[in-house]
Every structure is written in structure tokens, then in C-alpha cells.
Amino acid sequence: MIVDRCKECGLCINVCPQKVLERGNEFNIYGYRYVSPKYIEKCVGCRLCEYICPDFAIYVEVDGL
Amino acid sequence: MRLEYLTGNHAIAEAAIIAGLKFYAGYPITPSTEIFEYLASKLPTKGGVVLQFEDEIASINAVIGASWAGAKAMTATSGPGFSLMVEALSLAIMTETPLVLAYVMRAGPSTGIATKAGQYDVMQVRWAAHGNYELVVYAPWSVQECLDLTIKAFNVSEMLRVPVILLSDATLAHIWERVVIREPPEVSIVNRKKPKVPRDKYKPYEPEEDLVPPMACFGEGYRVLVESLTHDERGYYKATNEVQRRLVWRLVNKVLKNKHLISDSATYLVDDADYVLIAYGSTARSAYALIRELRSKGIKVGLYRPKLLWPLDEEMLINSTIKAKKVFVVENNVGVYVREISRVLRNKEVISIPIIDIEVPTPDEIFEVMKEWI
Amino acid sequence: MDIIHPLDRYLRTDRLPHIWCPGCGIGIVISAMLRAIDRHISEGHFTQDDVATVSGIGCTARATLYLNFDSAHVIHGRAIPFAIGLKVIKPNLKVIVIGGDGDIAAIGGNHLLHSARRNMDITVIMVNNMVYGMTGGQVAPTTPMKVYTTTTPYGNLEYPLNLIKLVSSLNTNYVARASVTHPHLIERYIYNALSRDGFSFIEVISICPEVFGRHIGFRNPVELFNKLKSMIKFKAKPSIDESDIVWGKEIVLGEYVNEYKSGFIKLLYGS
Amino acid sequence: MRYELLIAGRGGQGILLIGRVLGVAASKYSNLYVTCSESYVAETRGGDSRADLIISNNEEELDFIKVRKADIAIFMHQAQLVKFSSLVKSNGTVYVDETYVSELPSNVGWRVLRASYTKLAEREIGNIRVANMVALGHLIGTTKLINPEAVEMAIDEVVGEEWSELNKKAFRLGLNIGV
Incomplete structure (x- = not known):
């Protein structure tokens, strides 16, 4: 997460098939409660969140790739 | 060439x-x-x-x-x-x-x-x-x-x-x-x-x-x-x-x-001119013809012709009309650029000669107005 | 500029975050466009310096402010003619016009029509959110009938313009419709558009939760997103006849025109 | 030297071509300065057609762009002669096509040179469309305003290869009127 780019729209949470993401409780510098990958261990690297994020705030790095 | x-x-x-x-x-x-x-x-x-x-x-x-x-x-x-x-x-x-x-x-x-x-x-x-x-x-x-x-x-x-x-x-x-x-x-x-x-x-x-x-x-x-x-x-x-x-x-x-x-402008016989005509574009040709004619009759008329219309070279305009008793602005319209000339030549008598002619104002048409003032 | 996100090399990251509202679909389109461009660049088809993006005025048009290409943010509706001027002088440029439905289809509609007719070698990406967003929610030529907007307070009386049908009727090489609900398709269509000569047009159905969503009772981005997704149908070879957008019922995505005729530039300069 | 020339006739008589050839001959091949303004009624063939030329060896003498008092005039038709005769100096030299001009004003001191340009063109060349060049030839032959060779070069340039010989033939015919 690039936390200061997140605008808390929730689209990534909506598209994640594995329910990895959750809206956090902390605010970024613009006052948004940015999303965090709370259950990262469930991530399968599908990148739907990265592709749906309108704010270039989230990206997926898959180990070994 | x-x-x-x-x-x-x-x-x-x-x-x-x-x-x-x-x-x-x-x-x-x-x-x-x-x-x-x-x-x-x-x-x-x-x-x-x-x-x-x-x-x-x-x-x-x-x-x-x-x-x-x-x-x-x-x-x-x-x-x-x-x-x-x-x-x-x-x-x-x-x-x-x-x-x-x-x-x-x-x-x-x-x-x-x-x-x-x-x-x-x-x-x-x-x-x-x-x-x-x-x-x-x-x-x-x-x-x-x-x-x-x-x-x-x-x-x-x-x-x-x-x-x-x-x-x-x-x-x-x-x-x-x-x-x-x-x-x-x-x-x-x-x-x-x-x-x-x-x-x-x-x-x-x-x-x-x-x-x-x-x-x-x-x-x-x-x-x-x-x-x-x-x-x-x-x-x-x-x-x-x-x-x-x-x-x-x-x-x-x-x-x-x-x-x-x-900046770009042209003058014609303004140095000793009692009257300076100001004109631009094709209308300036008519003003110039009139000046040549009036000069041959001994009337001291000159021409100031801005080639650079905007921004007007105010210094050139002032210098070219400095001795003139009257300034005439000839245009093929209802008299619009004269406002810019009057703005610069505040202390001079500036007379508008607006002639609407779908070809070009003729020297005679210009003189028809001008003669009332000289 | 720090490069963190994989697309950051194509962004003026010092200008982020961008101005678009939370959940706005424009960012999704731009992200997909950059991946399509990145794929071409990594395959060696052209370089980052060969890409030119041009936009007019509107929310979508602001995209060029953030893009790290030679870019132009010009006046409302006129991105296409500017783009044509660029392209005919520098034919090697990949010229992409990005705009909203107001910019491209309303005020710029005539230029869209004639550049498509010429099969001019540019790619036009029209993000269709069915409303004027930047000015606060007025009716657009793409707004569905009966919808409330600030300039149609008693409901929109006009039929929406079907851009797919319009552009497909002209001499163009590529016409496709994508949706922000399916970012992979946006990427694929833009990639395909950039792979050919001639005129290419991609309509991307987008969501504007802040304005359009508010008008139709879907203020929450996720709810609006899911509402749109429920209407979307994908077809591998859709027919023009099924391209009408019937809000609430059906929006058919797909490649409506897919040809490889010579573009204008080849006719102008030879091959 | 400074001449004002008025060429007038009906649309279709090749008035503007006379002006064009004279203009090219004077400006490109005789080192003279020229202003030519053309006017014609676009809508109807047969309306007024007129070319005003100011020719001078001194650039400063090119002032007003239209004829005020013509030194020389060509009238190819009665209607335009009537209409524009007041633009010709009282001692001006006037060429008229007798084919179409029968009456001349009596109260002016014009030096009138006349020939049936159109009939001549028809009889000698077999084409009435080059009557204009016969008239031009007559003017050049009698005024010596411009070297005839310069005019022939101008004809080559203006009318194009296909018609140039025919036009030059007509021009030479005009040159020899009265010789």
C-alpha cells in the first residue's frame, strides 16, 4: 500500500476474492482511513485489487516472480 | 531574388x-x-x-x-x-x-x-x-x-x-x-x-x-x-x-x-506636416494618394502608417505627429482604431474619418471630410 | 521521482494523489491504459518517448496532468484536432486522446466524427460516466432518459447518444466498449487499439459515484460499481445492434469493429 | 512615368486576361511597378468586367489602388463604355472594339483608336475569344508602353502552353493594326 494515495473508496476490498483487505483505523495525511492487507497470508496474487484501484495506491508483489 | x-x-x-x-x-x-x-x-x-x-x-x-x-x-x-x-x-x-x-x-x-x-x-x-x-x-x-x-x-x-x-x-x-x-x-x-x-x-x-x-x-x-x-x-x-x-x-x-x-511603421513627409493622416492596410493607400495630391497643391500633409497595429508603438506615433496641428485617422469602418490613437495623443486634436466603402475609401471621399477641418 | 508502484515510471508521481473523487472510475481506466502501454514498450514496439497523450477539459481530461509522456491538456472538445496536428507532423508518435463523454461526444462530437471518417491514426479513449462531473452533475448526451441531473431537474427527456453505433458507421479501424468493472478488458482493448494504424475508439463505461451515483441513488462507490457490474455482458463478437446502453438492464462490452485498413498517415506519406 | 489604365467590357470578353498579361509583362519582364485590381460580377456572365492598372517605373507612385483618371482605356463593349467613360481623362487614349461599340461621347477630347477586334479575331484567327489579345496588341503597338517581346513572354506564362500560340498570333495581329 502507498497509504497516502488511498482514498478509502473500498473498490479493492469489494473485488478481492480472498478477503485479504480491510479498511484500517488509521488516517493518512489526507484524512482517509486507508486500506490495509490485514490477511495477507490469504493473498493468491490475482492483482484484481491493483487493477481496480483508481489511485495507484495498491500493488501486488508476488515472491519469486 | x-x-x-x-x-x-x-x-x-x-x-x-x-x-x-x-x-x-x-x-x-x-x-x-x-x-x-x-x-x-x-x-x-x-x-x-x-x-x-x-x-x-x-x-x-x-x-x-x-x-x-x-x-x-x-x-x-x-x-x-x-x-x-x-x-x-x-x-x-x-x-x-x-x-x-x-x-x-x-x-x-x-x-x-x-x-x-x-x-x-x-x-x-x-x-x-x-x-x-x-x-x-x-x-x-x-x-x-x-x-x-x-x-x-x-x-x-x-x-x-x-x-x-x-x-x-x-x-x-x-x-x-x-x-x-x-x-x-x-x-x-x-x-x-x-x-x-x-x-x-x-x-x-x-x-x-x-x-x-x-x-x-x-x-x-x-x-x-x-x-x-x-x-x-x-x-x-x-x-x-x-x-x-x-x-x-x-x-x-x-x-x-x-x-x-x-515594431514596424512607416511615415511619409511628417517632418514639416501641419496635418498628419493616420491609416493602415489598404485604406492607407488612399490616404497616401491624397497626401501626394495635396502636397502638389502646397498643403503640408503627412502620413503615419502603423504596420504593427498591436501593440501600437506609442513612441513612434507621438514622434511622428509631434508637429502636427491636427491628426486625422482614416479607416474603412465606423471609426474604431481612432480610439487607440486618441488614447495616446490625448493632447492633440484627433479627427476620425470613418468611411465605409466595400472596395476601399477613395482619396476624394477622404478629402470630402478632411477639407472641413483644414 | 520515487518509483514505488509498478506504473510510477509513467506517472508524474510528484503530482499524486490525483484530483479524482474516491471511487471514480477514471483512475481505473488510466491504470489499465498504462499497463497496455507498458506491455507494448516491454515488447519493444515503441518507447515511452514515442507516446503522446492529449486531452481537453473535464475530469477525465485531467489525466494528462499526471502522465509522464509528452502531454497536452488543451481546451474543451478540441483534443482530437490538436492530436491530428501532432500526428501528421510526427507520424512516429503514438497519439492517444483521453476524454470524457462531454469532451469527446458533446462539444467535441464533430471532431470525433471527422477524425473517424478520415481513419486518422490516433487512439481515442472516451471515459463515459454519463454525466458532467467537473461542473457538478449536468446532463450529458450520454445520460440515460428520465435521470435527474442539475440541468434536467424534471428528468432527462433526450435519448442518449450511442457512440459505438456512431463511430462504427464511419470508416474506422477499431471500435470497442469496455467497462471499469472489467479492467483486464480495458487493458486488452487499448493494447489492441495501439497495435494498428488508423482510427481506434474505445468507450469505457465508468462510474461517477459523487455526481451520477448521487443522482441515481448510488452514492457509495462499491454499490454503484456492483450495480454497473450487474448490467455488463461481454461478447466476443457483439453486433452493432446490441450496442445501445439500457441503464439498469444491459450494457454489452466487446470489440465492435476490428479491422486493419490503411490509416490516413499511410495515404499521406506512403508506406 | 506613371500610367493609369482602365480595361472594361462584358464578362466573357477576356478583360481580366488583358490585365493579367499586361501586369506580368510590366512587372516581371519590363522592370516596372504595377497595381492591378480586378472586378467582375461573379453571378452572371455578361455583367461588368473591369481591370484597373497603375503602371509606373517608380514604386512610390503606386498609391491608390484603383484608377482615378485613366490615361489609357480599352472598352470592349458599349455598356461599359457608357458606365465608365467618366473615369477616363479628357485627353486620354481610348481603344474601342467597334464590333460592340458604336457610339462615343462627343464632349471629350479623347484620342480614339478603333478596330473591330472581335470581327478581326474571328476572320483572321478563327476564334473570337482572342479578341482581347488583338486589342492588347493594338494598345502595345501604338503606345509602345511595353516591349512586345515582354508581352509575348507574359502570354506564354499566363495562358499556358495549349493556348499560347493562338493568343500570341492574335496579339501580333493587333500590333500590326494600322501599320
Whole structure:
């Protein structure tokens, strides 16, 4: 997460098939409660969140790739 | 050097080629169309492109795009078309895009008389586009000047990164005259300044001492930003007083502070003149004929003829009329540029001679008014 | 500029975050466009310096402010003619016009029509959110009938313009419709568009939760997103006849025109 | 030297071509300065057609772009003679095509040179369309305003290859009128 780019729209949470993401409780510098990958261990690297994020705030790095 | 026999419109087109034109976009409109047709036939043989667009709006926007691709670019039109172009003219001013617009005036308002002349649009050309700016406008009085001032228009537009307007009229457009054509190196051609720094140091709107920023174009690796919003030196939008003031004053001052490079006017027998006639464009030919006639009768009359209509060279105007008892401003309209003259010559008697004549005011018509005052 | 996100090299990251509202679909389109461009660049078809993006005025048009290409943010409706000026002088440039439905279809509609007719070698990406967003929610030529907007307070009486049908009727090489609900398709269509000469047009159905969503009772981005997704149908070879957008019922995505005729530039300069 | 020339006739009589050839001959091949303004009624063939030329060896003498008092005039038709005769100096030299001009004003001191340009063109050349060049030849042969060779070069340039010989033949025919 690039936390200061997140605008808390929730689209990534909506598209994640594995329910990895959750809206956090902390605010970024613009006052948004940015999303965090709370259950990262469930991530399968599908990148739907990265592709749906309108704010270039989230990206997926898959180990070994 | 070669001699040609051309119309005013042909001369504008010929001059554009000499100046290095590589892109013309236009929409046919009388009385400017021969510029388009002449270029359509000649420019492709010189490696240039001529395109007809769906309207004048598209034409001038394509010209702005072509200029940012690095080409010298122009369009030509008349009143109705110019009215459509003014939003993009403002864009060209804001983005500091070099281009030349040949404006061949015809009788208006509205569709008016498409084939006939008038000088109704001298104020419109200066003030039609929104925002505050200085606009460079040249007005030729002969076919030779259509040629010379078009080359100058290109040079100034490249030098200052501004749109420059060549203001002709239906009469000049279609008269035939002998023209002396000089090509480089006999005539000097100016090209826009290019950046002297690498990409990471380049800012597209950072001026040099002359207030003109060097211009990188598309495809040259500089990642330029053409920005119609108020912008800082990087081209980044900034809605602050500081940035707005800096930008607007620079756009104005880069023309005003370089006025000595663009100023152009002619005088005839003003030194001992009791009366000075002021006229521009084709009407100045009539004023000049009248002056020659009156001089032969011993009446001391002279001519001041601004070739650079905007911005008016106030110092030249004042110096050329300093001894005159009266100043007459002759125009083929209801008397509009006289307001600019009166503004500068506040302490002089300035008399407007507005003559609407769909060809050109005749010397007799001018004298008819003038004789009441001398 | 710090490069963190994989697309950051194509962004002026010092200008992020961008101005678009939370959940706005424009960012999704731009992200997909950059991946399509990145794929071409990594396959060696062209370089980052060969890409030119041009936009007019509107929310979508602001995209060029953030893109690290040679870019132009010009006046309302006139991005296409500017782009044509660029392309004919520098034929090697990949010229992409990005705009909203107001910019491209309303005020700029005539230029869209004639550049498609010329099969001019540019790619036009129209982000269709069916409303004027930047000015606060006025009716657009793409707004569905009966919808409330600030300038149709009694409901929109006009039929929406079907851009797919319009552009497909002209001499163009590529017409496709994508949706922000399916970013992979946006990417694929833009990639395909950039792989050919001639005119290419991609309509991307987008969501504007802040304005359009508010008008139709879907203020929450996720709810609006899911509402749109429920209408979307993908077809490998859709027919023009099924391209009408019937809000609430069906929006068919797919490649409507997919041809490889010579573009204008080849006719102008030869091959 | 400074001459004002008025050439007038009906649309279709080749009035503007006379002006064009004279203009090219003077400006490109005789080192003279020229201003020519053309006027014609675009809508109807047979309306007024008129070319005003100012020719001078001094650029400063080219002022007003139209004829004020013509030193020399060609009238190819009665209607335009009537309409524009007041633009000719009282001692001006006037060429008339007798084929179409029968009456001349009596109250002026014009030096009138006349021939049936159209009939001559028809009889000698077999084409009435070159009557204009016969008239031009008559003017050049009698005024010596411009060297005939310069005019022939101008004809080559203006009318194009296909018609140039025919036009030059007509021009020479005019040159020899009265010789």
C-alpha cells in the first residue's frame, strides 16, 4: 500500500476474492482511513485489487516472480 | 531574388513557404481561400502538409498541435471563421505556441459581404480572445508587404513563442502587384529556441532573460506539458495569486519588453506636416494618394502608417505627429482604431474619418471630410 | 521521482494523489491504459518517448496532468484536432486522446466524427460516466432518459447518444466498449487499439459515484460499481445492434469493429 | 512615368486576361511597378468586367489602388463604355472594339483608336475569344508602353502552353493594326 494515495473508496476490498483487505483505523495525511492487507497470508496474487484501484495506491508483489 | 506578379493572398502563402511553413490547416472562407489553395498546391512539394478540417475550430487547434510537434504552422480565415478560432487563440497565448494566423477581413457584421472589404475587425482581432495578453498584429498595405510582413510574422512568432496575426482585407487579398521575393540567406528566418539543458533539468515554461522559454517539442524526449490551466514553470497547475500574477505579467511583458524587435511603421513627409493622416492596410493607400495630391497643391500633409497595429508603438506615433496641428485617422469602418490613437495623443486634436466603402475609401471621399477641418 | 508502484515510471508521481473523487472510475481506466502501454514498450514496439497523450477539459481530461509522456491538456472538445496536428507532423508518435463523454461526444462530437471518417491514426479513449462531473452533475448526451441531473431537474427527456453505433458507421479501424468493472478488458482493448494504424475508439463505461451515483441513488462507490457490474455482458463478437446502453438492464462490452485498413498517415506519406 | 489604365467590357470578353498579361509583362519582364485590381460580377456572365492598372517605373507612385483618371482605356463593349467613360481623362487614349461599340461621347477630347477586334479575331484567327489579345496588341503597338517581346513572354506564362500560340498570333495581329 502507498497509504497516502488511498482514498478509502473500498473498490479493492469489494473485488478481492480472498478477503485479504480491510479498511484500517488509521488516517493518512489526507484524512482517509486507508486500506490495509490485514490477511495477507490469504493473498493468491490475482492483482484484481491493483487493477481496480483508481489511485495507484495498491500493488501486488508476488515472491519469486 | 526573383520577381513575381501575385495577389495579396498568393504573397502571404508564398511568404509562409519561405519562412519555413510545414503545416497548414484551414476551412475555406472568402476572401482568404486563395491562401489555402495556393499552399495546397505548393506546400506538399516542399515537404509540408496541408489539411482541410471540418471547421475553423479544428483548424487552429490542429495548427497548435502541429506547432508542438515542431512544425511552423499557420491557418487563414476571415471574420466568421476568426470568431470561431478565438478560444484556441487564447490557448496558443497561454501555452506560448508559435503560429501565424492570416486574417483577411471582409465586410460584416455576420456574413456581411463575403467578397468585399472593410476594416471592421481591428478591435476584435486584438480583444476577442479571453484573458489578458498582448497580441502581435501586422497590417500590410501592399502585396509586397503581404509577403514581407508574413515572413516577419513567422519570425516574431518563433522568437517570442506567440501567435501572430497578419491582418489583411478583401481588397488587398485580390489586387495583383509586382513582388520582389528573397529567400534565405537573402532574408533572415528565425527558428524557436530549443532547450539547452537535459530532460531532468528542463522546465517547459521557464523563461530566459528575454522572458521567452526555450521550446521542447513532442517526440524529443523532454516530456513536455502543454497546459491550458494557469501553470508554474514546470507546467503544473497552480491556483494561486503568485503563480497567476507571474504568468500573466510575463505573457504580457514578453511582448512589450521585446517591442523594439517587433515594431514596424512607416511615415511619409511628417517632418514639416501641419496635418498628419493616420491609416493602415489598404485604406492607407488612399490616404497616401491624397497626401501626394495635396502636397502638389502646397498643403503640408503627412502620413503615419502603423504596420504593427498591436501593440501600437506609442513612441513612434507621438514622434511622428509631434508637429502636427491636427491628426486625422482614416479607416474603412465606423471609426474604431481612432480610439487607440486618441488614447495616446490625448493632447492633440484627433479627427476620425470613418468611411465605409466595400472596395476601399477613395482619396476624394477622404478629402470630402478632411477639407472641413483644414 | 520515487518509483514505488509498478506504473510510477509513467506517472508524474510528484503530482499524486490525483484530483479524482474516491471511487471514480477514471483512475481505473488510466491504470489499465498504462499497463497496455507498458506491455507494448516491454515488447519493444515503441518507447515511452514515442507516446503522446492529449486531452481537453473535464475530469477525465485531467489525466494528462499526471502522465509522464509528452502531454497536452488543451481546451474543451478540441483534443482530437490538436492530436491530428501532432500526428501528421510526427507520424512516429503514438497519439492517444483521453476524454470524457462531454469532451469527446458533446462539444467535441464533430471532431470525433471527422477524425473517424478520415481513419486518422490516433487512439481515442472516451471515459463515459454519463454525466458532467467537473461542473457538478449536468446532463450529458450520454445520460440515460428520465435521470435527474442539475440541468434536467424534471428528468432527462433526450435519448442518449450511442457512440459505438456512431463511430462504427464511419470508416474506422477499431471500435470497442469496455467497462471499469472489467479492467483486464480495458487493458486488452487499448493494447489492441495501439497495435494498428488508423482510427481506434474505445468507450469505457465508468462510474461517477459523487455526481451520477448521487443522482441515481448510488452514492457509495462499491454499490454503484456492483450495480454497473450487474448490467455488463461481454461478447466476443457483439453486433452493432446490441450496442445501445439500457441503464439498469444491459450494457454489452466487446470489440465492435476490428479491422486493419490503411490509416490516413499511410495515404499521406506512403508506406 | 506613371500610367493609369482602365480595361472594361462584358464578362466573357477576356478583360481580366488583358490585365493579367499586361501586369506580368510590366512587372516581371519590363522592370516596372504595377497595381492591378480586378472586378467582375461573379453571378452572371455578361455583367461588368473591369481591370484597373497603375503602371509606373517608380514604386512610390503606386498609391491608390484603383484608377482615378485613366490615361489609357480599352472598352470592349458599349455598356461599359457608357458606365465608365467618366473615369477616363479628357485627353486620354481610348481603344474601342467597334464590333460592340458604336457610339462615343462627343464632349471629350479623347484620342480614339478603333478596330473591330472581335470581327478581326474571328476572320483572321478563327476564334473570337482572342479578341482581347488583338486589342492588347493594338494598345502595345501604338503606345509602345511595353516591349512586345515582354508581352509575348507574359502570354506564354499566363495562358499556358495549349493556348499560347493562338493568343500570341492574335496579339501580333493587333500590333500590326494600322501599320
